[in-house]
Amino acid sequence: MSSSRERVLARIRAALADVPATEDRPVHRDYLPTHIPEDRPGLLAVLAENLADYRAVVHRGTEADLPELIARLLGERGSTSVAVPADLPAAWLGAVTGVRVVTDSPAVTPGDLDAVGTVITGCALAVAETGTIVLDAGPAQGRRLLTLVPDHHVCVVRGDQVVASLPRALPLLDPTRPQTWISGPSATSDIELDRVEGVHGPRCLEVVLIE
Amino acid sequence: MSGTYLGMPAFPEAAAVSTQNAQLRANLSHATRTIRDKRAAAVAELTDWPELRQSGREIKDHTLRHLDRYLLQLEEAVTAAGGTVHWAADAEEANRIVADLVKATGEREVVKVKSMATQEIGLNEALAAEGITAYETDLAELIVQLADDRPSHILVPAIHRNRTEIRDIFADRMATWGRPAPEDLTDSPAHLAEAARLHLREKFLRAKVAVSGANFMIADTGTLVVVESEGNGRMCLTLPETLISVVGIEKVLPTWNDLEVFLQLLPRSSTAERMNPYTSLWTGTTAGDGPRHFHLVLLDNGRTDTLADEVGRQALRCIRCSACLNVCPVYERAGGHAYGSVYPGPIGAILTPQLRGTASEVDASLPYASTLCGACYDACPVAIDIPEVLVHLRERVAEQGTGHRAERAALRAATWLLDHPAAYTAATRAAVGTRRLHPRRLPLPGPAKAWSDTRDLPAMPEQTFRDWWKKNRGEGKTAR
Ligand code: SF4
Numbered sequence: 001m002s003s004s005r006e007r008v009l010a011r012i013r014a015a016l017a018d019v020p021a022t023e024d025r026p027v028h029r030d031y032l033p034t035h036i037p038e039d040r041p042g043l044l045a046v047l048a049e050n051l052a053d054y055r056a057v058v059h060r061g062t063e064a065d066l067p068e069l070i071a072r073l074l075g076e077r078g079s080t081s082v083a084v085p086a087d088l089p090a091a092w093l094g095a096v097t098g099v100r101v102v103t104d105s106p107a108v109t110p111g112d113l114d115a116v117g118t119v120i121t122g123c124a125l126a127v128a129e130t131g132t133i134v135l136d137a138g139p140a141q142g143r144r145l146l147t148l149v150p151d152h153h154v155c156v157v158r159g160d161q162v163v164a165s166l167p168r169a170l171p172l173l174d175p176t177r178p179q180t181w182i183s184g185p186s187a188t189s190d191i192e193l194d195r196v197e198g199v200h201g202p203r204c205l206e207v208v209l210i211e
Numbered sequence: 212m213s214g215t216y217l218g219m220p221a222f223p224e225a226a227a228v229s230t231q232n233a234q235l236r237a238n239l240s241h242a243t244r245t246i247r248d249k250r251a252a253a254v255a256e257l258t259d260w261p262e263l264r265q266s267g268r269e270i271k272d273h274t275l276r277h278l279d280r281y282l283l284q285l286e287e288a289v290t291a292a293g294g295t296v297h298w299a300a301d302a303e304e305a306n307r308i309v310a311d312l313v314k315a316t317g318e319r320e321v322v323k324v325k326s327m328a329t330q331e332i333g334l335n336e337a338l339a340a341e342g343i344t345a346y347e348t349d350l351a352e353l354i355v356q357l358a359d360d361r362p363s364h365i366l367v368p369a370i371h372r373n374r375t376e377i378r379d380i381f382a383d384r385m386a387t388w389g390r391p392a393p394e395d396l397t398d399s400p401a402h403l404a405e406a407a408r409l410h411l412r413e414k415f416l417r418a419k420v421a422v423s424g425a426n427f428m429i430a431d432t433g434t435l436v437v438v439e440s441e442g443n444g445r446m447c448l449t450l451p452e453t454l455i456s457v458v459g460i461e462k463v464l465p466t467w468n469d470l471e472v473f474l475q476l477l478p479r480s481s482t483a484e485r486m487n488p489y490t491s492l493w494t495g496t497t498a499g500d501g502p503r504h505f506h507l508v509l510l511d512n513g514r515t516d517t518l519a520d521e522v523g524r525q526a527l528r529c530i531r532c533s534a535c536l537n538v539c540p541v542y543e544r545a546g547g548h549a550y551g552s553v554y555p556g557p558i559g560a561i562l563t564p565q566l567r568g569t570a571s572e573v574d575a576s577l578p579y580a581s582t583l584c585g586a587c588y589d590a591c592p593v594a595i596d597i598p599e600v601l602v603h604l605r606e607r608v609a610e611q612g613t614g615h616r617a618e619r620a621a622l623r624a625a626t627w628l629l630d631h632p633a634a635y636t637a638a639t640r641a642a643v644g645t646r647r648l649h650p651r652r653l654p655l656p657g658p659a660k661a662w663s664d665t666r667d668l669p670a671m672p673e674q675t676f677r678d679w680w681k682k683n684r685g686e687g688k689t690a691r
Contacts (some may be wrong), residue, residue, distance in 0.1 A: 005298040008258070008460070008511045012279045015519035019276045027269040031262040031472070035638050050485060106499055110416050130478075130486035131274035143500040144449040144487025144491075148442065166471040174433035175467050176292070178449075179498050181490035186442040190367055191374050191400040192238070194243055198406050199350055199412065201489060 012207070025106030034164035035129055040112030042127045043162045045210055054184025055197055056205040063210055067095035070120060074099055074208055083108070089118060092156070104142035113149035120154045121128050123145055124179075125172060128129065129165045132183065133157060133207065136177040138186025145181055153202040155182070158210045225543075225549035235245065235371050242370045243537040246265075249483035256485070257475065257640035266472045268594040271528035274430075275518065281430040281463045282509065288433025292495020301512050306337035306403055307457055308508050313343050313424075316453050318420045324437065325349035326424030327531060328457050328510055328570040330553040333567070334422065342432035345422065346414050347386070348443035350407050357384040363547030363555060365533035366481055371546060374398040377604040402595060411443065412536045413602050421447035421502070425458045426530070427473060428507075431466050434494045435507070438487050454502040456679060459510050461518075462529040473530060476592040480532035498531040513566030521638065522603040526562045528593040535597060541580055550577065557587035569608050578604035604658050 007017045069106060070092055076084060084093070093101065094130040102116055113119075122140030124180050126133045133155055135141045142155075142207050147153050163169050173179065184202030199205050254260050274281055279425040286296045289316060295565070313321055321338070323329065324347050332458035335345040335356075347356040351369040355362050358380045362368030367375070378398040385392040390410045435456055437444045448454060464473065478487045498504050518524050536542045538600030540547055547555030552563040553572040564574045578601050581587075587597040 004300045005303060007517065008298050008509070009279050009282070011300075011511065011515035012282070014461075015515050015524075016276060016278070018521055023270070023276065025273055025276075027266060027267050027273055028262075028470075029264055031259040033294050033474075035257060035259075054488070090571075112411070114416060127486075132486045132490075135495070137500055137548050144445070145501075148449060149229050154556065166474055167468075170471050173467075175429065175434045175492070176494050177318055178494070178501055179492040180445060180489065181486070181492070183484070183486040185487050186440070187488050188350050188367060188441050188543075189379055190349075190354070191403055192401040193242055193367065193370075194374075196400045196404045197442065199408050199441040200348075200415070204513075208408050 011207050017187045019078060028088055029104055031167075032165075032197070033167045036164050038160075038168075040159055044159055044162060044211065046164075047126055047128040047131060047157075047162055047211060048207075050128065051133075051184065051189065051205075051207050054131055054187075056131075056184045056207050059163075059206065059208045060179065061208060066092055066156065066174075066208065066210065068205050069098075069208060071095035071152055077118060077204070081118075083113055083116045083119040083142075083146055083150055085121055085146065088122070088140050092120065110149050112143065112147055116150045118149040118154060119147050119154040120156070122158075123158050123161060125161045125163055125169060126157045126161055127166060127169045132169075133182045134169065134173065135180045136173065137179075145180055147180065148183075148201055151198075151202055152204045152206070153182075153185075154206045154208065156208045156210060164194060220549065220578045221572040221619075222545075222549055225551060226452055226545035226571075226580070232546070234373065234543060238371055238373060239543055239546055242364070242367060243478045243543050245541075246366075246483060246533075246537045250480060250537070251487065253479040253483040257479070263438045263472055263475055264592055264594055267476050267530075267592060268528060270464060270469050271593055272525070273525060274463055275461065275527055278460065278463070279520065281465055284430040284458060285428055286431060286509075286663045287461050288429075288431065289505075289507050290433075294433070294495040294507055297506060297508045299508050299510050299512070302332035303514065305332050305457055305510050306334055306510055309334060309457065310338055310341045310343065312453070312455055312506055313338065313420055314341065316420050316518070318343075318453075320346065320448050321346050321420045321455075322346050322348050322414055322418040322424050323352075323421065324423045324439065324444040324453065325352050326422070326457060327365065327366070327553050328424045328459050329422060332457070332510070334457065334513060346418075347412075348411050348414070348447060349439075350404065350443075353407055354380060357381065357388060361548060362538060362553065365531055365555065365558075369550070374400060374403065375548055377403055381406055388600060389413055398594075411446075415443075415446040417449055418447075418451045420453045420455070421451040422452065423447055425456050427470065428458055428463045428478065429465075429467050430463050432494055432636070434492050435622045437468065437491045438474075438489075439491075440482070442489055445489055445491055448493065449501045451502055453504040453506070455506045457508045457509065457510055458588075459512075459567060461529075462515050476581065477530050477532055480530075480534040480590070480592040513568075516563070516568070517565040520565065520603075522602050523561065523565050525595050526558065526565060526600060528595055529558050529562065530559075530593060532592055533590065534590040538586040540582060540584060540586070545580070550580065557581060557594070557597045557601075561595075561604060564604055564608075569611060575608045575611075578602075578608055578629060626641065629684065 083102045085104045124134045124136040175182045185205040188199050297308045354369040364370045375398045381392040392406045425435040426438045448559045478484045515670045542556040550559040560577045569575045583598045
């Protein structure tokens with residue numbers, strides 16, 4: 001194995017014989033740090049618009065509205081079971097009754113989650129310009145599989161978690177954490193380019209934007 | 212149709228057959244036009260597209276010119292994060308590494324997320340020979356696999372199949388691979404996607420080993436990135452206990468922040484979206500979340516030969532977005548299968564003969580599979596000068612003596628295209644339509660600025676020659 005390593009490296013070095021060893025060509029980064037103004041109401045509006053454009057369902061509200069809103073979304077969906085990260089703020093489920101709650105832990109298997117109707121999480125941050133929500137298994141997010149297996153994902157985004165663009169987002173993210181970036185629900189265009197929501201990931205993504 | 216590319220006829224013969232297939236041509240023409248129009252709109256949203264394109268090109272070039280350094284840095288970072296790095300000089304070695312890793316788990320099945328690198332090396336066939344079944348989980352790849360067919364487009368591999376064909380493939384073949392299609396399966400895309408969801412979910416929930424490729428690898432952090440839409444990627448990358456990623460050595464980027472360039476360029480160029488639905492990023496293994504074992508197989512398989520060619524090495528900048536396919540008049544008529552490799556279209560015409568050499572007839576014919584109209588260069592988000600490389604490779608083929616034969620055959624194929632002026636005109640016009648997006652000058656600061664400021668990049672004309680002729684000299688002159 002190590003012999004192939006040496007072989008490939010030797011081939012690379014031979015192939016680059018024309019490149020001076022000390023070469024240090026600058027990479028120009030004249031692109032824009034963002035394409036939109038960065039005032040908070042503006043960012044939320046662009047995020048909401050772009051998420052909706054991907055056919056995610058967007059709700060706006062305050063922290064105080066959250067328990068009622070979550071209870072309503074579960075009811076509308078007819079979910080009788082809900083998966084949550086262990087550190088989901090307890091208040092979020094404050095108005096939910098008669099629903100089985102599966103709390104994330106290493107004992108919860110993909111098979112268990114396959115029987116769950118809805119998953120509720122927070123997020124690490126959201127990118128307005130691209131309509132993207134980033135999960136990094138941090139606070140109120142749980143393991144990656146939590147937001148993958150159930151068919152309905154309710155994701156809560158606080159206003160102060162919204163940034164304008166990818167150049168704003170990447171420095172805030174920790175590459176050592178596993179990340180899932182979500183831009184709308186699962187989708188495919190593989191059959192005659194007809195867009196269909198959902199093959200494997202959640203087919204319904206509902207985002208709650210907290211002002 | 213057989214699942215192998217071996218024994219494929221050279222491009223001209225293959226194209227002569229595929230251009231007679233009316234269904235294929237109708238599907239392709241609809242698909243490439245649709246994607247092309249959507250893409251132009253998505254790109255136009257970013258006023259700094261030329262600058263992003265220039266940065267993408269420079270980052271890739273810089274990385275390739277110091278590839279040994281970045282691969283070693285990547286290896287160190289992946290290892291420190293709990294992964295194991297393997298090096299494969301060629302396809303055979305990569306296949307053996309993967310087969311041995313799978314066998315060591317005691318498993319006989321793997322789930323796969325769409326990966327061009329594993330198609331390139333024929334991994335599924337190699338695993339089958341070892342008694343291991345590889346299940347493709349991308350919807351289009353599933354269609355192709357069930358039909359014992361081959362992909363024909365980088366982004367939409369089953370674009371040559373329509374919904375009725377897909378319904379029949381599912382109804383006939385799903386049962387032999389696992390959960391059968393529902394009795395009442397219709398040809399509505401939603402119904403077909405649902406059948407695929409049920410069929411594959413069984414496999415995801417029991418799979419212990421997954422095989423993936425990657426869109427990017429980050430040298431300084433050891434992070435791998437997979438960009439997808441359906442969630443089959445997330446399933447493969449997070450549910451199994453063992454994850455094996457086979458990735459070409461050219462996919463490395465120096466730093467985490469470089470993603471801000473490529474994750475703007477790729478989705479817009481590829482699916483014309485601001486961002487694809489799912490992007491997964493992982494660095495080695497994470498306790499209690501995702502696979503416990505992670506193996507990265509770094510694949511050469513002709514890439515170092517490509518790197519050695521000072522003109523041709525720019526093909527390694529390719530991020531597999533497929534934009535060049537969708538603007539190519541030859542691809543639009545001939546379809547992906549005619550290129551005889553997993554890399555179809557303009558990029559295939561320059562990448563395949565470099566990866567495989569030009570000894571065979573099919574590979575020697577590929578540099579001629581083009582009208583040199585330049586639309587591919589204009590569309591390419593990392594500014595690969597495909598026409599330049601095509602001409603360069605034609606010289607190489609000519610020098611080895613096979614040139615005349617390949618050229619004669621290719622000219623016969625081109626004659627067909629040029630005999631169908633409507634197709635040609637539409638294709639060249641589409642290229643002109645995006646001209647305002649092309650950078651006029653390279654944005655070089657510092658001492659290089661003096662150089663670039665006095666040199667304009669070749670501009671696209673405002674009209675194609677044909678349009679100009681029609682308007683100024685042709686019959687239609689007075690009419691419009
Ligand atoms: S050559 Fe350029 S346009 Fe074609 S697939 Fe590669 S990156 Fe995309």
